Amino acid sequence: MTDTATNRLARIAERRGREGITSVCSAHPLVIEATLRHGLARGGDVLIEATCNQVNQDGGYTGMTPSDFRDFVMGIAARTGFPADRLVLGGDHLGPNPWKALPAEEAMEKAGAMIAAYAEAGFSKLHLDCSMGCAGEPAALDDAVTARRAAQLAARAEAAATGPAPVYVIGTEVPVPGGALEEIEGLQPTTPAAVRDTIEVHRRAFAEAGQEAAFARAIAVVVQPGVEFGSTNIVDYAPEAARDLSAALNDLPQFVYEAHSTDYQTEAALAALVRDGFAILKVGPGLTFALREALYGLSAIAAVLDGHHAADLPRVTEERMLAEPRYWQSYYHGDAAALFLQRHYSLSDRIRYYWPDPQIAAAVEALLTRLEGVEIPLPLIGQHLGRLADPVRAGQVPPQARALLLAAVTQQLDTYEAAIRGA
Known part of the structure; x- marks a missing residue:
């Protein structure tokens, strides 16, 4: 067998x-x-x-x-x-x-x-x-x-x-x-x-x-x-x-x-x-939370590179989560400010249910297209993707958008790998 x-x-x-x-x-x-x-x-x-x-x-x-x-x-x-x-x-x-x-x-x-x-x-x-x-x-x-x-x-x-x-x-x-x-x-x-x-x-x-x-x-x-x-x-x-x-x-x-x-x-x-x-x-949520951190960081980086002050992806996700609240409404509680914080930054990461949304998926695709082929400056990685600055500086991760997204998830998996092999 x-x-x-x-x-x-x-x-x-x-x-x-x-x-x-x-x-x-x-x-x-x-x-x-x-x-x-x-x-x-x-x-x-x-x-x-x-x-x-x-x-x-x-x-x-x-x-x-x-x-x-x-x-x-x-x-x-x-x-x-x-x-x-x-x-x-x-x-x-x-x-x-x-x-x-x-x-x-x-x-x-x-x-x-x-x-x-x-x-x-x-x-x-x-x-x-x-x-x-x-x-x-x-x-x-x-x-x-x-x-x-x-x-x-x-x-x-x-x-x-x-x-x-x-x-x-x-x-x-x-x-x-x-x-x-x-x-x-x-x-x-x-x-x-x-x-x-x-x-x-x-x-x-x-x-x-x-x-x-x-x-x-x-x-x-x-x-x-x-x-x-x-x-x-x-x-x-x-x-x-x-x-x-x-x-x-x-x-x-x-x-x-x-x-x-x-x-x-x-x-x-x-x-x-x-x-x-x-x-x-x-x-599960811990991995998509890390991915969301990296996506929002890249959106902020794209805004800086374009001379803007506001990142686009968080705006689109907020609009869609408000329009379709069924995946977060019964999980999050509090006033308007508390609900905003939870929608985007909760550890339970209910935002993961929204990545397949066509408008959000299109915004992610537009972001990756905007950054395709761009070598992101290290100061911006340090500012907006802080966990990834050292691996980029050490040459372990290319300073490019897709590689940075994968690396954000891989960092979390590395923690698990070290634990299950070193118990």
Whole structure:
């Protein structure tokens, strides 16, 4: 049997505490390109995931079905020369969340069609998330109902899978897809008892559904390690607070932990997470936040080069976000000044939902066309792209717009790479 990236991921528990993998959750083409170029340079596997809201059989907010997303990523891989056998595609929060306003039976049928589409398209890491209530149900469901629905979805995936047998991620203590709704001041890590209960209730539910073979390929449990970010603040990982949770893995040889919302953690914190058994580190908004910083910086640079005072891209994004507020309105709160700040600079980065907007995409394209072939002066890079000034000065990054955008994302990926290799 060929030792593909999926097969290596399935054996992740063998390297628990010593090595991990970064899970890049993004549909932005520049983020994906930077991720694949980064993987090509370091010679490792790459894990790229789409969420139920981004990509589903109805198109999601990207307009892509699972097969569309697969082709999209594979096309970028082909252009960058990244080998297909080192790439794992994953589906995140696969469950009824996009349709939770519907009655449970109808929402679960939609969720089943979605996970079947993911499996048929060759996605081989599937996060089963049925923790949210549907119409007429509590907002959060108990473990038994969650596990029963997860087993139902696993059966649909097993029947539809066309590539390597999928591996599964289970867990009921999952952050809401899309990010936190408010400022986060402190978090209680999942208790060891809750982890054991989650695993056992899923084991029973899968057995009752005749899905023992699928459960044998469950590799990770989503837990809360005490890590999260709000709109303007970050809760850093505290290893001492998660000591008991980490120790519980000693009795769970099949599993590692999957840590969501690790965006903006320091390299030391990420390395500590990996050492403590949180082998799968999810990152998404942190990468598009870095990309947005670089895009706004380039827009300011273009304005300076043209003798203007105001950058154009922030103006266009503001107009479009005000015209179409559905992706930020229920997440951001406060007066007009606070909402403006959050729309553009929130760590939850709801602006990432707007990059596919035709007017914003056209403004980005116009910006890159304006700067094409321009060698940007180092003082302007220092002023508007400060994190990138030293790599440019050292000759590691060309002082050109596209290279600077990719480098902004790569800097964040380098932090993860150092952590997962140096744990």
